[in-house]
Structure formats: C-alpha cells, structure tokens
Amino acid sequence: MAERIELLRTLMRAKGWDAVVVTGSDPHCSEYPAERWKQVEWLSGFTGEAGDLVVTLDHAGLWTDPRYFIQAEQQLAGTGIDLHKTRVPDQVLIPEWLERQFGADGLIAVDGLCMGADFAQSLPGTVISVPDLLGPFWPERPAIPQTPVFTVNPGESRREKLDWLRAFLRGRECDGILLTALDEIAWLLNVRASDIEYNPLVISYLLVTQDDVCWYVLKDEVEDPESKATFSILESEGVRLLPYADIDYLPSELHGRLFVDAATLNYQLYTNLITAGVPLEEGTSPIRLRKAVKNATEVAGMRDVHVQDGLAMERFLYWLERSVDAGREITEWDAAVKLGQLRADLPGYRGDSFETISAWGPGAALPHYITPHAYAPVIREGGLYLCDSGGQYDRGTTDITRTVPVGRISALEREDYTLVLKGHIDLAMAVFPEGTHGCRLDALAREPLWRSKRNFGHGTGHGVGWFLGVHEGPLDVRQNLNPTVLQPGMILSDEPGIYREGRHGVRHENLLLVVEAGQNDFGRWLAFETLTLCHFETDALELSLLDRSEIEWLNAYHERVYRTLSPQLPREIADWLREKTRAV
Ligand SMILES: [Mn+2]
Missing domain, CATH: 3.40.350.10 (Creatinase/prolidase N-terminal domain)
Known part of the structure; x- marks a missing residue:
C-alpha cells in the first residue's frame, strides 16, 4: 500500500498537484462499486463500504463514519494512513480539511469519472479531473463486468x-x-x-x-x-x-x-x-x-419473499441451536455458508443482498464485521451470536438481523438484548400523522437506550429496494435531518443495536412497510406492517424492562410468525418454533 501511495506521489510531484482525492465509488456514484472501482481499497487496504481517501505529499488520510472506525483502525495500522472520523461532533470533512491545508489555491486532482459532480464542486481550489487516474499504476485492474441481463x-x-x-x-x-x-x-x-x-x-x-x-x-x-x-x-x-x-x-x-x-x-x-x-x-x-413507493405487485412480492426468507431463517436458527447443543464445532463462516445454502434452495432466489455478517461474541461488536473465510471464530456457549443477512429474489429483497444467546449469557448481555428489542418494537408500533419525516421517528428506537445512556453509531433504518439495492434512498430513519416524508408503500428497515468493543454486540432488524392507519378529525394516519417473519429469543429477555404494550406486540408477532411459517416447516422444526414463539 505504501508503495502505491508513493507512486501516486511521484505523479503528483511531476504534475504539481497538491492533493489527490479518491472516492470509493464508480462512474454511477454507486454505494457498492464493482471490483474495478474499489480504488480506496486498492490504495489503502481499507475494505469498508464507505470511505474516501486524500493523499497529499506529506499526509494520507481516510475519511469514514462510525460504522467503520474499529475496522479502519485495524486495517490502516502500519500503513501510514490516518483515520479521519466523520459523523462525529468535531468532524472536519474533506473540503474543509483541504481548505485548511491549501486555502483557495490548491491544485486538487480527482478521477472525475468516479466522483459525483456535487462532491467535486464542493472541493476548494482548482479541481483537475483525470479519468482513470489510478489506471496506469494498476496493471491487474479488473475489467468492467458484463453479466447476463x-x-x-x-x-x-x-x-x-x-x-x-x-x-x-x-x-x-x-x-x-x-x-x-x-x-x-x-x-x-x-x-x-x-x-x-x-x-x-x-x-x-x-x-x-x-x-x-x-x-x-x-x-x-x-x-x-x-x-x-x-x-x-x-x-x-x-x-x-x-x-x-x-x-x-x-x-x-x-x-x-x-x-x-x-x-x-x-x-x-x-x-x-x-x-x-x-x-x-x-x-x-x-x-x-x-x-421507493412500492406498487401493489411489488408489495405482494415482498410479502411472499419474506415468508420464504423466514422459512430459511427458522431452519437456520434451528440447525444452529441443535448443532451447538450437540457439541459440534460451528464457525461463524460455517454458519454463513449454511444460511446461504438454505436461501439458495428457495424459489426465485437470485443471490444474497449483501455479504452475510455472521459474528459471535466480540466480532458482533463491529456493526459491519467481515466474517473471515479462514480461521473464523467458533460459535461457543456463553455469548451472543449475531447474524445480519438478506436475499435477492425475483419478487423482492430481504434484510434481517437476529441476535441469539448461545448457552448462558451475562446480565449485561441480557439487558442490552432487551433494550435494543424494546427500541425495535417501539418503532415498529409507531402510529404517526401523514407528512412525518423518517428522521422524526428515529428517537423512538433509541429512547430505551438513551434512558440508560446507551446508543449506537449507525442509522436506525434505511429504505430497501424491490429486487434492487438493499440500501435505497431517499427515505431513512436516522438522526440526520432528511426531508423525505414517509408514504404508504415505502419499505424500510428497523434495526437498532448496541456495540461494546471487545465484548458483545446486539442488533434486531425487521423490514417494515408503511401502511394507512385510518383518518379522523386530526387527519390521516400511518403505521407500519412488519414484513420480516422470524422469532426473537424470549429466553434472552429481561421481561421487567418491557412494558405491557411491547409484550403484547411481541406475543402477537410471534403468533403470526408461528401461524405463517409452521405449516411449511418439517414437524420437528415447527414444534421447536412453537416453543420459541410461546407468549411471554
Ligand atoms: Mn439493514
């Protein structure tokens, strides 16, 4: 990596450039670019999905958000590249940082193909666009993909x-x-x-x-x-x-x-x-x-694929519990592969919607943990296992996270598990007037955590495409102000979490559909219908932390999960699910 950055600096000296700004995107400003356009990864070794790099003659820095701080610190160690934190109160974003370094006189080179016009125009000084700027240094660069359409x-x-x-x-x-x-x-x-x-x-x-x-x-x-x-x-x-x-x-x-x-x-x-x-x-x-506003066909497809996806999830959780109980050594990677196979058997499956996060214990404390292929940690008793995954199907897209206790868990793990679920349920139960922005509802999912001075460093919810990207704008539920108003037909995730570095992580995620909830003298009302069908672990709950309405929601949800899925599950899994979904 250091060699690649030095090669770039040689070019910078020859051209008289003060800085090169490299974004982690492609000519279409995609959130997830194809291998060909993973320039930030190629130059820095950082594999997170969001990160921009600035190289000057005497500094190299990576800008990324709290989801990737732990990962960036690990991956940048020894590279000489500094981490610049974004979405923190004292953040200094790239345009401002460049302004401080070079004022209005800087010569800033960018690969204009891989940078949005909005962002390039926010850079100070003179911006020089060099298409495929890194190409000459990158002989083994992958080609533009062409897959069947x-x-x-x-x-x-x-x-x-x-x-x-x-x-x-x-x-x-x-x-x-x-x-x-x-x-x-x-x-x-x-x-x-x-x-x-x-x-x-x-x-x-x-x-x-x-x-x-x-x-x-x-x-x-x-x-x-x-x-x-x-x-x-x-x-x-x-x-x-x-x-x-x-x-x-x-x-x-x-x-x-x-x-x-x-x-x-x-x-x-x-x-x-x-x-x-x-x-x-x-x-x-x-x-x-x-x-973002799904039509009736798309909504029907999403409902159906969530039944299918729920069957794969329940089969997976059953297999995991039985395997661990039997003393089999299951690694995080084994679990991810098993889940992938169960989804692949479903009708209309077209692949996963993102790389499965299969994380036991401390690994789950990284919200965007990458499960290692080799030497993956073993899922052991005495901790929480977190699995965030999703599928692409002909008739929709799924995204689900479940956290499950493996063996005995600590009082703190139990409390975190419960408070995150409390936040998840509070958002899922929301009834709100027409015209409400998603960001106004964010506090519903955080309030149970805030009350005990806990929080999480990612958004509560993102829009989800219909057999398209699992992250889709323009709606979201997060603390940043977003002028998008929630409308019937929109689909978004509800995924609060909590992360304790080196210890454990908890996240509970379902997809929600915005639906009509009637009209009265006060106006028109909206609410959510939960699309995802898979049980939560009532064994891991500290029930005294949930109020009556939350317990009622959970019991009704569990009844729905059981009634919908059990007829299509083998007898032993259906019986197991009956126990898992018993009212509390
Ligand atoms: Mn999600």
Missing part, C-alpha cells in the same frame, strides 16, 4: 414508466433526462443483471427524451441468450442500444434542455456537458422517490 415484471410496464417520466420532463420544460444511477435505470427499464455483487444491476447510462430512449450499455461481449433476448425485447419497444463508452459523444448530440441529478452524475460527464454548452436543469431525479 434479464427482464422483471414489477406490475408496471416500461411504457407506463416512460410516459410518467416524460410528463415530468414536460413539467420541468426539459427535452430529456440523463439517468446515471444504476438502480434508477434498472427500475425504469425493468431489467436486472449481476454486474455488482449483491446488487442486481446493469452497468450503463440511459438518456430519455420525448421521442427517444438511448441505453449506453456494454454489449460487445454479450453472447448469452438471456441478454440477447432482453436486448431484442427492448429494441422492439424502441430502446436504442449504444456502446457504454459512447456516452463520451452524448454532449455533442444533444439539443434542448437536459435534466440531470448532480448527486449521481459523475464530475467528468458533468464537465463534458457544461463544456459542450448543454443547458442543464439540475435537480433530484424523480425516479428516486417514485421507486
């Missing part, structure tokens, strides 16, 4: 979606819109692929005008029948297919006003459009909000 049926046709988008453009007096976010393109075209691990996306750009649809997609090596069939369906509907790299020629071919979302448009493309004199209308892509 297939169509999905979410109950709304491409034609309907295009009509809606064109009406939006007319309202904004724009001739076209350039879509750069991969999940927005997949949503609009009803297509999926596996170009990015865990994310069923096609690496591409899409231009939609009043009378044209141009899809810039890698197709030079497409030989598989699935992609060919997909491409011919789209072409028959008037979608023009163009080579991915031809996006460079787009600016010179445009006429009329173009709508762009600078949050997902890369800086290089943005600069090309500006240089070509294309009139831009900047705003948030309307698809972001529209796809």
